[in-house]
Amino acid sequence: MPREPARFGRITAPDRDWLAKAPPEPVLDPDIPIVDAHHHLWQRAADQRYLLHEFLEDVYSPGHRVEQTVFVQCHAMYRAAGPEAMRPVGETEFVAGIAAMSGSGGYGPARVAAGIVGYADLTLGAAVEPVLEAHLRAGGGRFRGVRHSGAWDADPIIGNGSEHPHLFRREDFRAGLGVLTRMGLSFDLWCFHPQLAEAVELARACPDTSFIMGHCGGPLGYGPYAGQRDAVFAAWRPRMAELAACPNVVVKLGGMMMRLAAYDYGVRAAPPSSQELAEMWRPYIETCIEIFGPDRCLFESNFPVEKMGIGWVALWNAFKRIAAGASEDEKRALFAGTARRTYRLPAPG
Numbered sequence: 001m002p003r004e005p006a007r008f009g010r011i012t013a014p015d016r017d018w019l020a021k022a023p024p025e026p027v028l029d030p031d032i033p034i035v036d037a038h039h040h041l042w043q044r045a046a047d048q049r050y051l052l053h054e055f056l057e058d059v060y061s062p063g064h065r066v067e068q069t070v071f072v073q074c075h076a077m078y079r080a081a082g083p084e085a086m087r088p089v090g091e092t093e094f095v096a097g098i099a100a101m102s103g104s105g106g107y108g109p110a111r112v113a114a115g116i117v118g119y120a121d122l123t124l125g126a127a128v129e130p131v132l133e134a135h136l137r138a139g140g141g142r143f144r145g146v147r148h149s150g151a152w153d154a155d156p157i158i159g160n161g162s163e164h165p166h167l168f169r170r171e172d173f174r175a176g177l178g179v180l181t182r183m184g185l186s187f188d189l190w191c192f193h194p195q196l197a198e199a200v201e202l203a204r205a206c207p208d209t210s211f212i213m214g215h216c217g218g219p220l221g222y223g224p225y226a227g228q229r230d231a232v233f234a235a236w237r238p239r240m241a242e243l244a245a246c247p248n249v250v251v252k253l254g255g256m257m258m259r260l261a262a263y264d265y266g267v268r269a270a271p272p273s274s275q276e277l278a279e280m281w282r283p284y285i286e287t288c289i290e291i292f293g294p295d296r297c298l299f300e301s302n303f304p305v306e307k308m309g310i311g312w313v314a315l316w317n318a319f320k321r322i323a324a325g326a327s328e329d330e331k332r333a334l335f336a337g338t339a340r341r342t343y344r345l346p347a348p349g
Contacts, residue, residue: 008222008261009159013047014307021270027063028320034066035339038300040074050304052098058312059110067348068114071095073147088119092138115144115343117188122148122176129179144343145186157223168202186210192218196239203246215255216284222261244291253285255302257309265309274317285322294330298339
């Protein structure tokens, strides 16, 4: 398959005309309640606006029953002034406003950003406490934790989310993580698959911290990892099994559109069907469910990032295809229950 490595690892605006070429699909299992455990809201370039109205256009695509969502940090709407450490609190202020709009009921039944995951520089150590307190105040009761990305690779084509190649091993970072844990907040864990050994070390060293591993553990499939599907899976699986042995870790299922690069959405004539996407992602998602169990797995849209390569209806249909063999109780956990418990969300209603 032709590859342009620079295409991956970089967020671009979804191509609506291209997405519209996907054949229409009926919604599978429309009565399954969904808590979308990971999405973003932002205004980036002029062509990358994804705020409440844009998100709800996807959420209310006919059929899927989305009850609540969790917003995850994406460097949106930071404060323009003030102490550097406090500027990310602007993101929580921004999202709390959108959550309040959604919570009014005036935008439909889904409760957008019922949980908020923000950013704080945990390498501040003990000094991160006032930042977290500010997030809690700004969140209006919705702030749940922090994502401080550790995703790093030596090849610049990958596009790193961290400036520190071994963030999780730093003493100052672990000190800040201790403050986060003491305050009853969770940590969204994000790294690439070659770093999973360090994620395991961290989870073992901090047994009281609630860790939420993102995007199936970050398997990579482009740049130096292109054409290495079997080798990547063979390296990924045993590390994820080690991580699953840590009872304080759960894993989000999805979020692989940009990093796994299972297909090149820049050159396909049309998006894949949900059946095609399910087959591409099935080895990773089924393995996670097998080793973590449904009560420690939660599905995520990762929109609008995944929207570069698939539409909303087809994405959730793909997840439902992968989970088709699960029991009804297991499906309730995978699609809503685990997310609701992990992020401590109120019961809908």
